């Protein structure tokens with residue numbers, strides 16, 4: 001875990017998909033942030049996890065689309081971070097499950113898995129600073145095969161976003 005702030009240069013992407021809540025089974029959105037220009041990552045595409053701090057403009061952009069992305073206490077990590085909460089029961093699906101397990105929503109191992117994600121650019125005026133962990137290795141699959149969009153679709157209707 002990188003405890004220092006990380007500088008991110010544009011572009012920054014919002015990746016999203018629909019999962020089932022592990023507790024109540026409801027469809028819920030899961031979102032993650034993908035940064036392709038992080039100076040300290042030396043060209044690696046980074047997926048942010050365990051996000052402790054985000055600029056207000058970025059948070060507003062994400063929360064306008066996905067109000068269930070919010071600061072929550074995780075029993076697993078014993079810390080607060082921006083996590084994906086279930087709209088029905090408010091339990092979080094933690095970043096460990098979403099990011100750290102191969103085949104998980106933000107750890108695609110194949111083109112097919114990456115196609116389950118929708119990717120939308122987040123407008124940035126310049127570089128930003130975040131307090132988050134950086135995951136590397138699968139961002140290229142996400143940006144290459146994720147469905148590109150400029151608008152919200154899917155989860156509000158209860159329909160699973162991807163046919164996978």
Ligand SMILES: [Zn+2]
Pocket residue numbers: 021022023024025026086087088089090091
């Ligand atoms: Zn639930």
